[in-house]
Amino acid sequence: MIEWLHTAAGTAMTAAFLLGISGGLTGVFVVSRRMALTGDMLSHAVLPGVVGGILWGPGRHPLVVLGCAVVAGLVAAGLLMALMRSTRLKSDAALGIVLSVFFALGLAMISKWKPGGVQAYLFGQAAAISSGDLILLACSSGVVVLGVIFGFRVLLVSSFDPQHARLLGIPVGWVDRCFFIALSVSVVVAMQAVGVVLVSALLVTPAIAAARMSRRLVSQAWWACGFGVAGALVGVWLSLLRPGLPTGPLMALSLAVLFVAAALFGPRDGLLQRGLGRMRQRRRIDTENLLKSAWVLMEERACSELAIDILAERVGVSRKGIRRCVASLVRECDAELVESGFSLTPSGRRRASEIVRRHRLWELYLMRRADYAADHVHDDAERAEHWISGEMEQGLAKMLNHPDVDPHGSIIPRGVEREEGR
Amino acid sequence: MKEVPVLEAHDLCASYRRRPVLHGVDVALPKGVLVGLLGPNGAGKSSFLKAVMGELKPDSGWVKLFGEPVSRARHRVAYVPQRESVDWDFPVTVADVAMMGTYGGLAWWRRAGAQERGRAMEALDRVGMASFARQPIGELSGGQQQRVFLARALAQDSELLLMDEPFAGVDAATEESIVDVLRELRSAGRTVLVVHHDLQTARRYFDLLMILNLRVVAFGATEEVLTSGNLDAAYGGRLTLLNEVASRSVVGGKM
Amino acid sequence: MALAGDAITHSVLPGIVAGFLLGGSLDSPWLLLGAALAGLACVLLIEFLHHTLALREDAATGIAFTTFFAVGVLGLRLFASKIDLDPDCVIFGSLETVVHGARLSFRSMQVPAAFVSGAGAVVVGVLAVMVFGRRWTIGAFDPLHARCLGFEDGRARAVLLGWTAMMVTSAFQSVGAILAVALLVQPGACGLLVARRVPGVLIVAGLHSVLSALCGFYLAWFAAINAASAMVLAGFAWLCIAWGYSLLRGGRGA
Incomplete structure (x- = not known):
């Protein structure tokens, strides 16, 4: 195991695992505190610190680089606060200014002194992570994770409502500063693997994917760690398939794919679910409309069987469409296929009369309570009849004093008696 | 010996972005009362609440809570914020928010346990939101949102409750039920200070009224305060001279 | 809209890579077109994520531009043999060398190509401000009001963003x-x-x-x-x- 850790692949994978966890966990708070762009600013703003740290002594000492980078980050944050407090510049403009100025300073320093090893921080080279870097990564991830776990409640309350947090006695200023330092550390260690620009991907993408899976911060934190680790590991694995493939972009893209999957299939408003749901609604409404028309037609002609052609003519729907609706009615035991067409079962008849009842009750309601004109109520009722529940129906009937006829003089079918006091 | 007032301010002057918002505010609130804070827009009502909580540093004068400076006593205060200032997208449920009220006495290393959960659920029950416990706060109606934050304050069980425009955009039924809860609090000896906007209902709800328009226009029992003279002074525009002096004292070095 | 500007500067990379693949050199017009399209696509993606998936604007921006940038860098490395684009140049810009780069002759004067495209961008920019300036101002200040006045907020915004993308691309060569x-x-x-x-x-x-x-x-x-x-x-x-x-x-x- 230890030998594997010392290989390039082993180091990269371990780094990916650690980054996935710390990035995911920090990222959940970054997103809910609306600091996504601050994260991006930080990754650019630490560059002068990184360069300074590399230039400090002979050889690249990871801890020194980290320290200088964090200092640079704090200075940048200070400048940002000063700009926002004393001028009317908005947060995104101030962020843009601080980001580009610090980055320019870093680039200027690089162009003048040309330190070695900076490439890794700019573009990310997971393969260039030394064992010293890995140890630092493990320690910093560990500290960040422990900090978030133990300070979870404090962080949660401070992020949601700082005023309330202060009332509770929480030192919100210190919490913010500690979080910022933790974020700076996460950013700097992530930069080595994915480069300056894509640090945001490690922070933001797992968190927003997690938001599609759960509505609570606690569960989102778990999901974000999972997504972070999965995306990072897949990215590293892909990059190992061919020499020369960059890890950073592959990690970012894997995470993006995970996000898309979460968006499509997630339990919280998954797009697929939404689309399927809508289709199902449409089908139910079509079926109910057909049921209603069939029932009305059967009453008119005083027959108990209906040919599909006749229904098609009356309703103006294609024969195929009618057959599909009839098939689903048969599945729901509301209709039966007979030789000459189909007939309604008792339950089908009941369901149809319920719909008609709701339609006509709604028409009365609109006319009496909402002052609609008699010729305006039909279309509304055509839509509303599918959305009135049994309880609402009872409420309507009671409100209108159990009427027998609708605005157009047709009889309102009697409702099914429900048990009281459910 | 005179009882220590729950909230006391003396010659309180404060400004926000170089604009004076409070000038020479002098007031003392006793225990067990429902106090309404009225005044026109921009009169400094929210700023007064912020000064009481220690969020707004006074330029001169002071505020004391239970006889002590604000920084020492603010854990005895609960706050129901204005709806606009809440981040409704934050991933928390109704139960989560109510629980936050119980975090006050909890040391940071201890987990919130059954006792805290019980208090939170009880508070939610009192405001009629117990059945919404697992719902994310962004999916609630205006009245429901207001009640959740009231539950958070109830869970805190503090002696002073501050509410900022709790009845704005809330249906009548919710308003009545909230007022009932406030009356219960008053009977239990708590003090409630409510920033309010409707003069008609103010007459019915509150024992004491404080009318604020940069300075205290009137303070006292509701019936005495709601005279046309006071209302003119409050709502008929600011006194120009007073405003002028206040602005100068802000810009001229008191900051 | 500084957010959008920041996002665009990162998101144009895949467009530039694609443009380079199509055009063959740094001076081909495909570059500009590709960049503008990429920038526009990124902004559209941000809008989609914001409105349809109800993501916050900063989160939507974060995922959009990082994905685009990642595609760009991947393209750069994958097609490294075919593309003469030095990744360093992408970041640092090479103002010093661009002046010595491709030149166009213009009435017996040798003018650096970058100067021409830069000047062109300036002219287009000034014209754009003259035509769209009022709409942009009102739209920036109060979008609803702009719509009431009949200024089609969408089209003017698209022009602004497209122009930003083009400007970014022309600046790209010089400053990164x-x-x-x-x-x-x-x-x-x-x-x-x-x-x-x-x-x-x-x-x-x-x-x-x-x-x-x-x-x-x-x-x-x-x-x-x-x-x-x-x-x-x-x-x-x-x-x-x-x-x-x-x-x-x-x-x-x-």
Whole structure:
């Protein structure tokens, strides 16, 4: 195991695992505190610190680089606060200014002194992570994770409502500063693997994917760690398939794919679910409309069987469409296929009369309570009849004093008696 | 010996972005009362609440809570914020928010346990939101949102409750039920200070009224305060001279 | 809209890579087109994520531009043999060398191609401001009001973004993607700090860009640092002066 850790692949994978966890966990708070762009600013703003740290002594000492980078980050944050407090510049403009100025300073320093090893921080080279870097990564991830776990409640309350947090006695200023330092550390260690620009991907993408899976911060934190680790590991694995493939972009893209999957299939408003749901609604409404028309037609002609052609003519729907609706009615035991067409079962008849009842009750309601004109109520009722529940129906009937006829003089079918006091 | 007032301010002057918002505010609130804070827009009502909580540093004068400076006593205060200032997208449920009220006495290393959960659920029950416990706060109606934050304050069980425009955009039924809860609090000896906007209902709800328009226009029992003279002074525009002096004292070095 | 500007500067990369693949050299017009399209696509993606998936704007921006940038870098590495685009150039810009690059002859004068595209961008920009300036101002200040007035908010916005993308691409060669952000934001910020009304803001912004370019150039020459960064640093110095001025005048643009 230890030998594997010392290989390039082993180091990269371990780094990916650690980054996935710390990035995911920090990222959940970054997103809910609306600091996504601050994260991006930080990754650019630490560059002068990184360069300074590399230039400090002979050889690249990871801890020194980290320290200088964090200092640079704090200075940048200070400048940002000063700009926002004393001028009317908005947060995104101030962020843009601080980001580009610090980055320019870093680039200027690089162009003048040309330190070695900076490439890794700019573009990310997971393969260039030394064992010293890995140890630092493990320690910093560990500290960040422990900090978030133990300070979870404090962080949660401070992020949601700082005023309330202060009332509770929480030192919100210190919490913010500690979080910022933790974020700076996460950013700097992530930069080595994915480069300056894509640090945001490690922070933001797992968190927003997690938001599609759960509505609570606690569960989102778990999901974000999972997504972070999965995306990072897949990215590293892909990059190992061919020499020369960059890890950073592959990690970012894997995470993006995970996000898309979460968006499509997630339990919280998954797009697929939404689309399927809508289709199902449409089908139910079509079926109910057909049921209603069939029932009305059967009453008119005083027959108990209906040919599909006749229904098609009356309703103006294609024969195929009618057959599909009839098939689903048969599945729901509301209709039966007979030789000459189909007939309604008792339950089908009941369901149809319920719909008609709701339609006509709604028409009365609109006319009496909402002052609609008699010729305006039909279309509304055509839509509303599918959305009135049994309880609402009872409420309507009671409100209108159990009427027998609708605005157009047709009889309102009697409702099914429900048990009281459910 | 005179009882220590729950909230006391003396010659309180404060400004926000170089604009004076409070000038020479002098007031003392006793225990067990429902106090309404009225005044026109921009009169400094929210700023007064912020000064009481220690969020707004006074330029001169002071505020004391239970006889002590604000920084020492603010854990005895609960706050129901204005709806606009809440981040409704934050991933928390109704139960989560109510629980936050119980975090006050909890040391940071201890987990919130059954006792805290019980208090939170009880508070939610009192405001009629117990059945919404697992719902994310962004999916609630205006009245429901207001009640959740009231539950958070109830869970805190503090002696002073501050509410900022709790009845704005809330249906009548919710308003009545909230007022009932406030009356219960008053009977239990708590003090409630409510920033309010409707003069008609103010007459019915509150024992004491404080009318604020940069300075205290009137303070006292509701019936005495709601005279046309006071209302003119409050709502008929600011006194120009007073405003002028206040602005100068802000810009001229008191900051 | 500084957010969108920042996102665009990162998101144009895949468009540039694609343009390079199609055009074959750094000077081909495909580059500009690809960049503009990529920038536009990124903004559309951000809008989609924001409205359909109800993501917050900053989160949507974060995932959109990182994905685009990742695709771009991947493309760069995968097609490294076919693309003569040095990744360093992408980040640092190469103002010094671009002047020596491809030249066009223009009435017996040898003019660097970059100068031509830069000048072209300026002309287009000035024209755009003249045509769309009022719509952009109202749309920026109060989008609903703009719609009431009949200004189709969408189209004007698209033009602004497309122009930004094109400007970024032309700046790209000279200063690199990330510093293009500075070029977008600093002059405008300086204008906001100093002037009180929009025309004043635009004039001060223009002055600021010119001054910071000149000073930056001399700074780079004097201190032997990268030209683009020098310009950004000079621009920041001017910005600080403007900041000091606004503070003296009463703070917060009183």
